């Protein structure tokens with residue numbers, strides 16, 4: 001069933017025990033949304049945990065301190081945040097009925113009993129904020145930090161085209177709590193490791209540009225990532241899009257299990273999700289992804305051919 005924000009708030013208000021699920025290769029939005037929802041529910045006197053996500057990166061780990069547990073309890077209501085499909089749920093999750101999905105990915109078919117999916121929200125964190133307000137949960141500095149991580153990461157620090165007045169309104173509400181947001185901005189958006197810069201340098205030298213530089217495709221060999229952390233690789237596909245003239249781009253990476261993950265980015269007027277859907281993937285128009293089971297160079301050719309059709 002599709003729920004409104006008020007219905008989702010009522011759904012959560014009626015229950016007392018929660019386990020919140022994040023997605024694989026967790027980003028700031030899923031990690032921050034889960035932390036904010038967990039903390040907000042606890043403030044309302046409920047028992048809430050985030051299911052431990054073994055893949056959480058060093059920069060995001062602070063969000064889940066003191067909030068996680070290794071497995072859901074029988075009485076827990078399972079809630080997923082920012083997770084578009086069942087197969088994307090965190091590796092720590094071994095099964096169970098998810099009663100509510102809170103998300104902003106509009107491309108996938110529902111996989112839960114109830115869902116609140118709003119593709120107009122730049123970040124899932126914006127929806128979590130709305131629900132907490134509906135529930136009457138006051139923000140505190142820690143909830144504000146978590147929400148700020150969620151909305152700032154999914155908007156590239158309020159630079160992407162998905163940023164709306166509501167995004168800024170949530171950021172303002174976060175700042176109004178007195179939370180220290182600058183250190184978060186500095187750590188997430190204004191700090192680069194040498195490893196990350198070396199990988200970016202390799203990308204500059206090895207990206208294939210087509211259609212007068214509007215289309216860019218880069219296939220990253222696994223060996224290049226061996227020294228890299230999850231933080232080094234975070235939004236590496238956004239780096240390709242930042243190159244002048246690039247409208248639609250794809251960065252392909254070899255996953256440890258042998259698959260190829262293609263991450264696509266697009267400026268308004270181009271649709272990254274439409275390309276990914278052709279191969280069973282999904283996402284947003286501006287940012288989408290798909291996993292392909294074929295050699296790296298073949299995957300790059302396959303994605304490139306489909307992207308060319310967009311021109």
Ligand SMILES: [Mn+2]
Nearest residue numbers: 029082124154
């Ligand atoms: Mn998100």
